[in-house]
Amino acid sequence: MHSVRVQEKDFSVHDEWKACRERLRGKAGAVVSFIGLVRERSTTGKVSSLYLEHYPRMTEASIDRIVAKAQQRWSLLDVIVIHRIGELQPEDQIVLVIVASAHRADAFAACEFIMDLLKTEAVFWKKETGDEESVWIESTLEDVNRSQEWQE
Amino acid sequence: MTTRSITIQVKFFASLKESLGTSQIGLNVPIESTVEVLLKKIQDTYGRDNPLIDIQHARVAVNQQLAEIDQVIRQDDEIAIFPPITGG
Numbered sequence: 323m324h325s326v327r328v329q330e331k332d333f334s335v336h337d338e339w340k341a342c343r344e345r346l347r348g349k350a351g352a353v354v355s356f357i358g359l360v361r362e363r364s365t366t367g368k369v370s371s372l373y374l375e376h377y378p379r380m381t382e383a384s385i386d387r388i389v390a391k392a393q394q395r396w397s398l399l400d401v402i403v404i405h406r407i408g409e410l411q412p413e414d415q416i417v418l419v420i421v422a423s424a425h426r427a428d429a430f431a432a433c434e435f436i437m438d439l440l441k442t443e444a445v446f447w448k449k450e451t452g453d454e455e456s457v458w459i460e461s462t463l464e465d466v467n468r469s470q471e472w473q474e
Numbered sequence: 475m476t477t478r479s480i481t482i483q484v485k486f487f488a489s490l491k492e493s494l495g496t497s498q499i500g501l502n503v504p505i506e507s508t509v510e511v512l513l514k515k516i517q518d519t520y521g522r523d524n525p526l527i528d529i530q531h532a533r534v535a536v537n538q539q540l541a542e543i544d545q546v547i548r549q550d551d552e553i554a555i556f557p558p559i560t561g562g
Binding site for chain 1: 485487557561
């Protein structure tokens with residue numbers, strides 16, 4: 323069971339968690355969630371806004387593949403990924419990952435794995451606007467390294 | 475003998491879309507053209523020395539799957555060209 327959504331509008335962690343719990347109905351022993359926020363500072367300085375562009379359907383398919391990899395690797399009962407696009411401000415919610423499993427080890431590992439791969443394999447382009455200019459940003463070496471560690 | 479050509483629609487994303495000033499163009503390419511031929515055509519169209527158009531590092535997707543440069547393009551394929559992805 324899994325659900326992937328790419329949307330401009332904000333999400334409610336409470337609503338998603340409630341819907342997840344209703345679907346699970348006593349089967350899960352662990353639910354791990356991750357919420358990503360827009361930082362007010364990046365390596366290039368102050369961030370006044372962050373713009374995320376996607377390629378409709380290809381982006382969703384790229385996230386589906388990440389979730390499928392996680393489902394092959396761990397025993398998961400439910401996975402929810404919501405990723406926002408468009409213009410975001412510092413402090414805004416940008417991504418939600420919820421992973422449910424019978425035992426906590428699977429949910430913890432799969433949630434981190436999905437998040438690490440979202441940073442390198444999900445089809446998004448990001449543009450940061452600071453005080454003076456807007457810059458399309460590249461994947462950081464740390465993100466690439468974290469993603470590669472899962473392949474070893 | 476004339477070479478038959480096909481018209482294809484090419485989508486652009488992110489910095490490439492900005493540099494080219496358009497999200498989609500229609501191009502005529504010879505039938506059985508590869509991705510490599512298409513990229514050369516785009517370079518010729520927009521200027522080979524235009525520093526804003528980083529075709530060398532661009533990725534090409536055909537029907538939403540990343541394509542190699544020797545892939546042949548068909549009339550109804552959905553073609554997209556974009557810079558390396560930066561992830562979520």
